[in-house]
Amino acid sequence: MSLNSKHLLGLDGMKREDIQLILDTAVSFREVLDRPIKKVPPLQGKTIANMFFENSTRTRLSFELAERRLSADVLGFQSSGSSVSKGETLKDTARNIEAMKVDMVVMRHPAAGAPHYLAQVVDANVINAGDGGHEHPTQALLDMYTIRERLGRLEGLHVCIVGDISHSRVALSNIYGLTTMGAKVSVCGPATMIPREIEKLGVDVYHHLDDILPLVDVLNVLRIQLERDAGRLFPSLREYHNYYGITRQRLDRAGRVITILHPGPINRDVEIAADVADGEHSVILQQVLNGVAIRMSVLYLLSIRN
Numbered sequence: 001m002s003l004n005s006k007h008l009l010g011l012d013g014m015k016r017e018d019i020q021l022i023l024d025t026a027v028s029f030r031e032v033l034d035r036p037i038k039k040v041p042p043l044q045g046k047t048i049a050n051m052f053f054e055n056s057t058r059t060r061l062s063f064e065l066a067e068r069r070l071s072a073d074v075l076g077f078q079s080s081g082s083s084v085s086k087g088e089t090l091k092d093t094a095r096n097i098e099a100m101k102v103d104m105v106v107m108r109h110p111a112a113g114a115p116h117y118l119a120q121v122v123d124a125n126v127i128n129a130g131d132g133g134h135e136h137p138t139q140a141l142l143d144m145y146t147i148r149e150r151l152g153r154l155e156g157l158h159v160c161i162v163g164d165i166s167h168s169r170v171a172l173s174n175i176y177g178l179t180t181m182g183a184k185v186s187v188c189g190p191a192t193m194i195p196r197e198i199e200k201l202g203v204d205v206y207h208h209l210d211d212i213l214p215l216v217d218v219l220n221v222l223r224i225q226l227e228r229d230a231g232r233l234f235p236s237l238r239e240y241h242n243y244y245g246i247t248r249q250r251l252d253r254a255g256r257v258i259t260i261l262h263p264g265p266i267n268r269d270v271e272i273a274a275d276v277a278d279g280e281h282s283v284i285l286q287q288v289l290n291g292v293a294i295r296m297s298v299l300y301l302l303s304i305r306n
């Protein structure tokens with residue numbers, strides 16, 4: 001069993017059988033993470049470069065840990081302190097790294113499409129670790145894995161993504177992945193944060209949380225991206241919290257158990273109340289743990305495709 005594609009650039013157009021294979025393979029790797037010795041040999045002799053042109057905590061550490069757990073040799077690259085600051089192009093940087101016989105490249109970049117471009121100019125497998133406001137496929141895969149682990153299935157569940165859908169690569173990858181796997185997806189947020197014509201992706205749009213909460217099984221709560229000027233899309237953080245913050249009172253009013261996801265980093269008491277983030281229905285830290293298993297699964301499946 002192997003993936004249909006040499007690269008993981010996004011979930012747009014990815015076949016259901018490929019998503020299923022990644023999720024199922026991750027179950028075995030998740031078990032490895034509970035062992036006293038958390039290391040297995042499948043990527044021994046392979047070299048992986050992690051090229052991060054944008055800040056990251058979870059994704060960068062998670063990929064690096066996944067690579068080391070699979071016994072790969074790991075190269076770390078961050079744009080600050082590299083020759084990018086001397087004007088070197090992305091193509092030249094990548095080809096120089098590849099000349100060192102790198103087998104796979106994991107890339108995060110602020111420009112949408114940068115990993116797709118890279119995949120055209122290098123022979124290595126390319127994995128998108130988040131490209132601008134476009135896609136973040138491994139985040140959506142770990143979100144789906146965590147939902148399936150908690151609720152036993154994806155098919156037929158109703159997942160609502162709350163917040164700044166317009167700027168969110170997490171939202172887009174989740175919409176593609178969840179709809180492919182047979183879940184119903186809604187989005188909720190102020191009109192300034194919902195892209196026009198998003199219904200064409202097969203989602204329902206809500207502007208009032210209290211209308212959607214009684215209908216859903218899962219909430220995926222997005223971070224307000226203050227570094228991307230999202231603060232200009234509503235009057236104040238206090239107002240955003242009043243209308244769209246996920247609070248215990250609001251969840252109690254909905255009258256059903258709702259599983260809470262958040263990709264991190266969290267703005268506590270802005271998009272999510274601190275007690276909800278730390279509460280019994282939050283799976284935020286399980287997402288982080290499962291992310292290592294999902295990335296092990298993706299790296300392994302791409303490596304056996306070569």
Ligand code: CP
Pocket residue numbers: 055056057058059060130139263264265
């Ligand atoms: N969820 C996520 O992508 O977090 P980082 O930006 O810390 O990698």
